[in-house]
Amino acid sequence: MKYVDASALLRVLFAEPGPSVPLLAGEWVVSSRLVEIEAFRAVDRERLLGGLTDTETAVKRKELIELLAMMDLVPVDDTVIDGAKASFAVNLRAIDAIHVATAEVLAASADGQPLEFWTHDERQATAALSRGLAVYGVGIAAGR
Secondary structure (H helix, E strand, O other), X not given: OEEEOHHHHHHHHOOOOOOOOOOXXXXXXXXXXXXXXXXXXXXXXXXXXXXXXXXXXXXXXXXXXXXXXXXXXEOOOHHHHHHHHOOOOOOOOHHHHHHHHHHHHHHHOOOOOOOEEEOOOHHHHHHHHHOOOXXXXXXXXXXX
């Protein structure tokens, strides 16, 4: 199972350089429902900053819808909120705490199936590592 945060999803969407999460058919890819908001806001932000034309924005929004359709999106429930409220090893934004807590809940209920936590955010990666998750996508010593 692969947990993908917004930074990892956007790296795929915008074909940015560096390690990208492999999104292969038949693999279980999950994220928090928050990823939808984050990703659509990022596409609009890029358009407003002049990085995308209206046509390019329409194409990116369509591609984003297709990427999101490949994923299972987990709601933010009481268990996730409780995990996100707990203390972390680093200063963490609320949305990042929700991503880590969501991945923790999924890992705990995965019946031994390993969970790969994909992010390109160093603080979020550190927080995930401190919670025992296997981190991918960033260049940290314990990650991949």
